[in-house]
Amino acid sequence: MLPLARGVYGSLAQITRNSRLALHTASVVRGKAEAAAENEAPAENSEETAANAAPDAKDRTNKIPVETSIRYLKSAAYKTTYGDEFVWTQYRRNHKGMYAPRKTRKTCIRQGKISTGNPCPICRDEYLVLDYRNTELLQQFISPFSGQVLSYSKTGLCQKSHLRLTVAVEQARDCGLITYDVPFREYDYSEYYGKQEEQKK
Amino acid sequence: MSLSPASGIGRFYKHSAKIIRFVRLGCTNRPFYHIVVMERRKNQHQPVIEQVGSYDPLPNTSNERLVALNTERIRYWLGKGAHMSEPAAELLGIAGLLPVHPRTYMTAWRNRRAAAAATAGAATETTEKVATA
Amino acid sequence: MLILRQLRKLNGQQRLQLGVEQTRRSMADAAQKNASFQYDKDPQPLFTDAETQRLLQSMTQLQLEKVFRKRTVPDNSTETKFMTTAQLEKEFLQTIEKAKKLLQMPPVVQIKQDTEHIISKDPALKDFADTKYVFTDITFGLRNSERKIVVRDADGTLAYAPLETRKRMNQLYFPLEGRRSYTPRMFTHDDLLQRCLDEHKYEFVLDRLTVQYEPYEAEFHNFSAKVFAHLNESKEFDLLRSTRHFGPMAFFYAWHRCIDDLLYDMIRRDYLHNAVELISLSYKIHQVPVDYKPILSQLEALKPTPAQRALAELLSCLKKPAENAIEHEIQTAIGKTEQDFAADEISLKFIEQYIGSKHALKKVQLELAVQTLKEVNLEKLQLYQGLKKAHGVQAS
Numbered sequence: 001m002l003p004l005a006r007g008v009y010g011s012l013a014q015i016t017r018n019s020r021l022a023l024h025t026a027s028v029v030r031g032k033a034e035a036a037a038e039n040e041a042p043a044e045n046s047e048e049t050a051a052n053a054a055p056d057a058k059d060r061t062n063k064i065p066v067e068t069s070i071r072y073l074k075s076a077a078y079k080t081t082y083g084d085e086f087v088w089t090q091y092r093r094n095h096k097g098m099y100a101p102r103k104t105r106k107t108c109i110r111q112g113k114i115s116t117g118n119p120c121p122i123c124r125d126e127y128l129v130l131d132y133r134n135t136e137l138l139q140q141f142i143s144p145f146s147g148q149v150l151s152y153s154k155t156g157l158c159q160k161s162h163l164r165l166t167v168a169v170e171q172a173r174d175c176g177l178i179t180y181d182v183p184f185r186e187y188d189y190s191e192y193y194g195k196q197e198e199q200k201k
Numbered sequence: 202m203s204l205s206p207a208s209g210i211g212r213f214y215k216h217s218a219k220i221i222r223f224v225r226l227g228c229t230n231r232p233f234y235h236i237v238v239m240e241r242r243k244n245q246h247q248p249v250i251e252q253v254g255s256y257d258p259l260p261n262t263s264n265e266r267l268v269a270l271n272t273e274r275i276r277y278w279l280g281k282g283a284h285m286s287e288p289a290a291e292l293l294g295i296a297g298l299l300p301v302h303p304r305t306y307m308t309a310w311r312n313r314r315a316a317a318a319a320t321a322g323a324a325t326e327t328t329e330k331v332a333t334a
Numbered sequence: 335m336l337i338l339r340q341l342r343k344l345n346g347q348q349r350l351q352l353g354v355e356q357t358r359r360s361m362a363d364a365a366q367k368n369a370s371f372q373y374d375k376d377p378q379p380l381f382t383d384a385e386t387q388r389l390l391q392s393m394t395q396l397q398l399e400k401v402f403r404k405r406t407v408p409d410n411s412t413e414t415k416f417m418t419t420a421q422l423e424k425e426f427l428q429t430i431e432k433a434k435k436l437l438q439m440p441p442v443v444q445i446k447q448d449t450e451h452i453i454s455k456d457p458a459l460k461d462f463a464d465t466k467y468v469f470t471d472i473t474f475g476l477r478n479s480e481r482k483i484v485v486r487d488a489d490g491t492l493a494y495a496p497l498e499t500r501k502r503m504n505q506l507y508f509p510l511e512g513r514r515s516y517t518p519r520m521f522t523h524d525d526l527l528q529r530c531l532d533e534h535k536y537e538f539v540l541d542r543l544t545v546q547y548e549p550y551e552a553e554f555h556n557f558s559a560k561v562f563a564h565l566n567e568s569k570e571f572d573l574l575r576s577t578r579h580f581g582p583m584a585f586f587y588a589w590h591r592c593i594d595d596l597l598y599d600m601i602r603r604d605y606l607h608n609a610v611e612l613i614s615l616s617y618k619i620h621q622v623p624v625d626y627k628p629i630l631s632q633l634e635a636l637k638p639t640p641a642q643r644a645l646a647e648l649l650s651c652l653k654k655p656a657e658n659a660i661e662h663e664i665q666t667a668i669g670k671t672e673q674d675f676a677a678d679e680i681s682l683k684f685i686e687q688y689i690g691s692k693h694a695l696k697k698v699q700l701e702l703a704v705q706t707l708k709e710v711n712l713e714k715l716q717l718y719q720g721l722k723k724a725h726g727v728q729a730s
Contacts, residue, residue: 147406176520176530181405182541183512184436191479192549193382193440260465265485267500269507272482273473283403295462296469297453297484308463309490316461328707 060126061112069129073136078127087138089129107160123162130164132171137176141165147180147199165183175182211248211278213240221278222286236270236289238278248332253278256292270296352688371559371590373444373498380619381442381585385642389611390581394437396640397576398647401433419652426648430641439581446550451494459490468495468504478504501548512545521546521557526723531564540579562586571599597685601703606681607637613688622693629684636677664721675715682708 072078082090093100094117108116108123122128128137141150141157149169152162172178213219225245227233230328236254241248254270261267275298279285285293287304294302380386404410417425471482483495483503495503507514520526520542520676530539539561547554562583565571574580587593593616600609610633614626638646665671671679689700 008504043398127672143406145406145410146408148408160721174514174520175523175526176518176542177526179535179538181407182538182545183407185510185512185545186435187438187441187549189382190366190476192443193378263502265466265468267503267506268467268469269472270469271473272471295467295486297486301456303461305462306458307725312461319437 015178016063021089036186054063056113060109060114061111062126064127064129064164066129066131069127069131069134070136072127073134081125087125087137088140089122091114091156093156094118100153103159104156104162105158108158109160120161122157122165130161132175132177133166133170134168138165138169138172138178142169144179182195209237209239209241209249209251211239211250213250218242219278219281219283220286221253221275221283221289223256223288224249234258236292238274238283241284257293268292268296270298272298362605365555366518371563371586372555373589376444377442377585377589378444386585386615386618387607389615390439390584391437392640393608393615394439394580394640395605395608396430396433396437396644398433398644400430400576401436402429413481418458422652423494423649426645427647429647433644434641437576437578440544442582442585443550445552445555446497448496448498450496453484453492453494456492458482461488462490463488468499468503470507472507497551510545512542514546518542518546521553527557527560531561532652534568534570534573536561536565536570537577537579540574540577544578555686558582559586566592566595569599571596572603580690584612584615588612588619590621591616591693592695593720594694594700598696598699598703601685601700601707604707605631606678606685606707610681610684613685616693624687624691626684629680632680632717633677636673646658660725661722661727664718664725664727667721670714670718670720675711678711 088112093104095101104120105116108114108119114123122130130137132138141155143150149166152159155162157165169178173180219238220241221236221238222245223234225232225234225239234256235249235252236256237249238251238253239249241244249272252271253274254268256269257267259266270293275293287302290299291302291305293299294305400477418662458480466488467486469484469486473481481504483500484492485495485499486492497671504510505515520530527539540558542552543561547557565583565588567576571580571583574583584593584596585597593612597609597612600612608695610626610629614630616622617624617626685700685704688694689704694700
């Protein structure tokens, strides 16, 4: 009796604590299911759902290819989930007390499973894949003013995702997939034309 | 130990003996040297008078050892009568700033002799093998 | 540090997958393909010539909002100040100077060949070490080009370093902001560069080119030729207008006798004086016996230089409405003054002469453009005169 009551109580408390986030996360999961139904690529996933009534929503062992992720970002399922906002705008961190800890959590996924109740914006939606080719996703994390990658204190990404994000952005810049303002190079003309100019005089 | 600036913070007497020498920085199994001017009697990890170059003894990916020399300041200090440590003198000799140090010639000769001995040894070995077969 | 390490790891993997040989081969292919687009003789005397520079600068134009566009750099803060009118005018002058600096053209020079320069050969030093030694002179205040960098080979020869080593050492000891120590993948993989060009990121590619390569390197010439050739096909010349790359681009087209597309674009956008300048530049480069100088001087008298125009634009916010406010209003409504009409007439004559000559390749297209422009101009002129008459403004 007692353990059951505690379980019920605990879940209730959890719901009240992060009702808004829970709602949003739920909508993400729903959107994801729609995406799975829409796209042909994760067909095996839908088969799994058919065979197994309740697939583990926290399972992250199935790696989604980047191409699927790029298509997902353009799909209607993505639109219904996030609307016109960035994937991180609706995310709020859970923390004790008034001030959030300086750093976000180390990782949301441990041993192929989501190990937390409030995974970060990238980890909660398995169809968001951080890769240098996925420029549309990367652009959401780049400041339009300074051109730098936004801090994790703003986006709420876990440390592992943030590292992967910075690496992907740097790679994308290296490949020229993301443009940035190249530092201005001032030429000293005399370095290239100096001798001839002197001879002329 | 924090690094001192290139201009150096080492205190020195006007007429004390100065030396251009290496200071070993880097860490275990990864040597890196600064070429510095300091008082001769001092320990290498004491503050230096001036840093005049750097030397990376481990070859890089294109198989080069990189040396940076502030030739203007080196010439200044040599003109002031600074001494040279032997490795530093060897390096400057290789750079063509000073005449090549005799020890460099000696190592070159030894290396050539060792290489010749190795090839000769290999040749005799192969002939022996052929003979036994 | 962690990021760098990760990147290096990833880069290493990719390099392994691709194979260095393949990339080298693709580079060689690209070089061969662009062989026809090389400068066959030294372009320097023609490029640095004062008249050419003036023509190129005038063609580049100076659109302030484009030169001073908001840049996404870590510190792009702005400053707000109270100023007197005199101070503001001085500030405007400085702004124009700053803009000119930002529009500095990358130098056009010939590809520099590697020359071997041996200082000494010492056979007694053979095998003194198992690797090369590279010595860099880091004396304070030297320029990168005059810095001495020497190499002592393992066989005892002391020689000046080849260009590639020079660049590497200069970048190592005196890093240039924005330049990578490795070649960015954008420049090693042809498909990535092609993708950039197809998305019309011309300015980005050229900016990166200027930072990554020296103007005398073969890669700089190959890649810029590739960009300009692509641009000539896509005809998006306006993307480069009022950037530092427009001058070299125009010079490149004039040199390789393919100015017609750019000319068409200029006529279509009603930059007739630029078109005249472009034609005279090509005449000048190929030494065509057409006397273009009097026409240029006539136009110069009628048209302000880009810097003057930009300054006037800045100062216009200070000016109070003058007594001939109506005339001014008419001019702004039509976008042309009487001087402009006069200049257009002169330049149209010159352009038609060019189209009639054997140098023009796309005659029909150009003729059509000129014809439509003429009609529009005529309408504007009529409207201008009609408005003037209606408002009772005396023809000055």
